[in-house]
Amino acid sequence: MSPLPAPPARTAPALPAGWVPHRFRGRLVTVDEPLRLGAGGRPAAEAVRFLRECQSHDLVVRWLPATDDPLFTGPAHEVAGTAGLLRHLPAPGPLPGEPAELTTWRERHAYGQLYHRRGPDFVTVMDRREPSAAARFTIDDPDLLAAFRTVQDPTAMAELDAVGREAVELLAAERLARVTDGWAVALPPRIRRWPVPCTDI
Template sequence: MPGPAGSVGSAGWTAAGVEVELSRDYEPGAGRLPGMSFGTRRLAGAWQPLAADLYRAGVRHARLAEPVELCPAAGVGSARALVLIRELTAHAVAVDWVARCRDGCAGQGLFNHLYPPDRVDGAGEDAAVRGWRESFFLGKCVFRRGPGFAEVRDRRLGSLEMFTIDEPEHLAAVRELTEGVPADRVPPAVRRDLADARLIAEQAGHLWWLPTRAYRWPFPALAV
């Protein structure tokens, strides 16, 4: 049975590449200095280990070559780019990118914990979109894993919301959702719970986990 428009299989999802220019400094212009640029690469595969490797290699700034669609109807390239931005944000890597929104979803704050885009094409003058850059801080929607549970701390809507996930079926889903998983692989009840909590996004026939992993606590920790 064919999937939703724009959907891809698991292999196509992982293989979808994102073209990124990488450098060692948070200041974009520093990439033009000798020894500061890693050049432009087309990245693919599992984002979590790849982002960790890039950070260890010294990457501190990334520029995405193509605009990224935010809407649920986005294609696989945009969906994968957003998951990559999530991982780069988790490592405090600055990201230059352009977002695109066709249905007003940019104003709902679902992605406001990701490193903010330079602009959001098609979003008009929505105050919530303008506030993305002004209100962003690292750890705005973050999670950590413990033995038998995951804790999410979410400030995307301003006040702190906390979720503790300890049901085995939900925890198993979170593990798969980190890189993205076909939507039909997540049990309907689990999918509904995570969607109601605004912890997952659905694009290109896949679901993916929104919170960034807490690799370190910012200072002061109570800001998160």
């Protein structure tokens, strides 16, 4: 009996370049500098996009928050709000004296808590960041769909027209986009692999 052929090699996915210096080794991504997710603006939006794309490919990510980041130093309710919004993303590594909310993020993080799938003229989103309030969305309104596609990349709100800004604000109200200091970025990763229970797709 001839041996089975070796499985095809898994090619490294293309991750956003430039704003988040990182190294790849197999499925492990190591971020070379602390991230400031709680600080807002374009750097935070770029960091969210980077982690979202890593989550999309189910990569293991090692990253630390900056010790002067509001995610680390801010009031408990703000830290809890940010950590709850971003809980679907790869969690930060531990730091001495970190807020309890960051520990909870690590403990509760799992692949598939928030994701989207694309159809020809719609996007479906599953949100299970809060198990007691799981929700499914279908985005098929042309303006909302266009806004969702636009903010896959970090986008300055000032660059959008009035319709686009209103659409992004609606996405943010549903916790599907994050807007801080005038910059917006979509939150749900695009699902690319299982296991996400087939009943949830």
